[in-house]
Structures are given as C-alpha cells and as structure tokens.
Amino acid sequence: MRRLVIGVWLAAAPSVFGWGGEGHNLVARLALVRLSPRAAAAIAGILGPDTTIVSIASWADQIRNSRRDTGPWHYIDIPISAPHLDMKRDCPGGDCVLAKIDEFQRILKDRSAAPEKRKEALMFLVHFVGDMHQPLHCSDNKDKGGNDVKLEFLGRGTNLHSLWDTGLLARMDGEDALFAEMTKDLTPSRAKSFAKGNVRSWAEQSHRQAQLVVYGKLPKAEPGTVIKLGAEYQAAADPVVREQIERAGVRLAKVLNATLR
Numbered sequence: 001m002r003r004l005v006i007g008v009w010l011a012a013a014p015s016v017f018g019w020g021g022e023g024h025n026l027v028a029r030l031a032l033v034r035l036s037p038r039a040a041a042a043i044a045g046i047l048g049p050d051t052t053i054v055s056i057a058s059w060a061d062q063i064r065n066s067r068r069d070t071g072p073w074h075y076i077d078i079p080i081s082a083p084h085l086d087m088k089r090d091c092p093g094g095d096c097v098l099a100k101i102d103e104f105q106r107i108l109k110d111r112s113a114a115p116e117k118r119k120e121a122l123m124f125l126v127h128f129v130g131d132m133h134q135p136l137h138c139s140d141n142k143d144k145g146g147n148d149v150k151l152e153f154l155g156r157g158t159n160l161h162s163l164w165d166t167g168l169l170a171r172m173d174g175e176d177a178l179f180a181e182m183t184k185d186l187t188p189s190r191a192k193s194f195a196k197g198n199v200r201s202w203a204e205q206s207h208r209q210a211q212l213v214v215y216g217k218l219p220k221a222e223p224g225t226v227i228k229l230g231a232e233y234q235a236a237a238d239p240v241v242r243e244q245i246e247r248a249g250v251r252l253a254k255v256l257n258a259t260l261r
Contacts, residue, residue: 018130018165019133019166020165022175023130023166023169023245024061025054025057026182026245027057027133027245027249028053028054028126028130028249030179030182030186030245030248031053031126031250031252031253032053032054034250036257036260039259039260039261043122046108046115047122053256056126058127060123060128061127073096074097075097075131075136075138075145076090076096076097076132076137076138076203077090077140078203079139080139080140080141080207080210080211080215084204085098085204087099097128097132097137098132098199098200098203100128101129101255102199105125108125109259125256126256129248129251129252129255130245130252132199132202132206133206133245134164135206135209135213135214136160136164136210137206138203138210139206139207139211141210144161146163146214147162149161151163151227151228152227153230154229154234157226160214160218163237164237164241168234168237168238169241172241181242182245182249186249194246194251195251199255206244209240213240214237
C-alpha cells in the first residue's frame with residue numbers, strides 16, 4: 001500500500017485529495033439532479049435542513065487528519081500492469097474504497113441503523129464514489145499514487161497525483177461553467193451508457209484510464225528525474241478528467257437511488 005503523501009499544485013496550494021473540492025462538488029451536483037424523488041426525500045431526512053450531498057461531498061477528506069484509519073478507504077491498489085481487479089490481491093482485509101462503498105451502502109440501506117451511522121455512511125459514500133473515478137485511486141505503480149512522479153507541467157512544479165487531483169481542473173472553466181457544460185454533455189443516451197455495470201467494473205474502467213493516459217501518455221524518463229509535460233499531455237488528459245467526473249456523477253446517482261429506493 002502506498003503512503004498517503006499528497007503533493008500540491010503550486011507551491012502555495014494546500015494539500016488535496018481525490019478530485020479536490022471542485023471535482024467532488026461537480027460529482028455531487030451531477031448526481032443531485034438525477035436523484036429519484038424517494039432517494040432525494042430520504043437524503044434530506046438523513047442530512048437535515050440546509051444540507052445537501054454537495055455541501056458534504058468533501059467531508060471525508062476534511063476528517064482524514066483526525067481519523068487516520070480512514071486513509072486507505074479512499075483508494076484501491078490495482079497494479080498498473082494487471083489487466084483486471086482482484087479483490088483478494090488488491091483489497092487485503094477489506095480496507096479499500098470498493099469494500100467501503102459496499103459496507104456503507106449496507107448501512108445506509110438499513111433503516112434500523114442509528115441515524116448518525118446512516119448519516120456518516122451517506123457522507124462517505126458520496127465521496128468515495130467520486131474518489132474511485134480519479135484513475136490514480138484505482139491503480140498502483142509503486143509510486144505512492146503518483147506522488148513520487150515529479151513533474152514540471154507548463155513550467156510549474158507539481159507531481160502526478162496533484163496534477164490529476166486539481167492541476168488539470170484548475171486550468172479549465174470554473175465550477176459553474178463546467179457543471180453547465182457537463183450537464184449539456186450528459187444526454188440521456190450517454191448517461192444511460194455511463195450507468196451500466198457495477199462498482200467493480202467501474203473501478204476497472206478507471207484503472208484502464210490510468211494505464212492508457214495517466215501513465216501511458218507520460219514521456220519516458222529516468223527514475224527520480226523531473227518529467228516535463230505540456231499542452232500535448234493536457235490535450236490527452238483533459239477529456240478523461242471531464243468524462244470521469246461525468247461518469248462519477250451519473251453512477252453516484254445510480255448508487256443512491258438503488259440504496260434508498
């Protein structure tokens with residue numbers, strides 16, 4: 001398992017995880033408009049007034065320092081060279097994002113569970129479905145989730161994990177504009193296609209993006225050296241970032257609708 005050492009995008013930027021706040025907000029916003037009336041009502045009852053799945057989308061990152069045991073729950077280490085997921089190999093002891101999604105779905109579905117347990121399960125679930133669509137959260141290249149891959153991206157220092165968390169998103173339109181663009185992109189047929197499969201097949205799809213693009217488009221370099229990336233890498237990566245967030249939004253809605261029906 002990699003250590004959870006997360007690099008930064010720009011020297012002054014705070015540490016970030018998963019998609020960062022903007023990415024997780026987008027996932028939750030895309031899911032929110034796809035909730036069934038029953039699921040929406042159940043979520044309102046669980047979270048309470050003036051709280052939505054958007055406002056709690058980054059909660060699981062905010063409590064990581066105080067609840068260190070939750071760190072491994074945000075990812076699964078599928079070897080970058082492996083063609084498929086193997087839960088026994090990749091999720092020892094059930095301490096990974098896929099196992100936790102299953103666990104929190106069970107708790108959320110159980111109407112006899114304590115209200116606070118269901119609320120926490122919902123907050124973790126919203127975040128983890130987003131996390132697993134960041135390709136570096138479904139892959140393991142023995143580089144601490146890309147944190148050890150030092151980069152110079154368009155003249156600025158960063159690392160591979162930080163670039164995929166927030167660096168690429170930071171160069172796109174703002175959150176509201178992206179939400180409008182993604183909503184337009186998600187035609188009924190496209191959304192229906194994204195909703196196919198299950199959590200495990202979605203993890204394999206995310207892992208494939210890590211193979212093909214995250215690492216596959218990196219220029220070859222000597223270990224430990226700084227890799228210089230520019231517009232060519234960005235042109236390959238940006239569509240993946242956008243589509244993975246769109247997929248996550250559709251799939252989060254599917255998970256919540258199925259769990260709270």
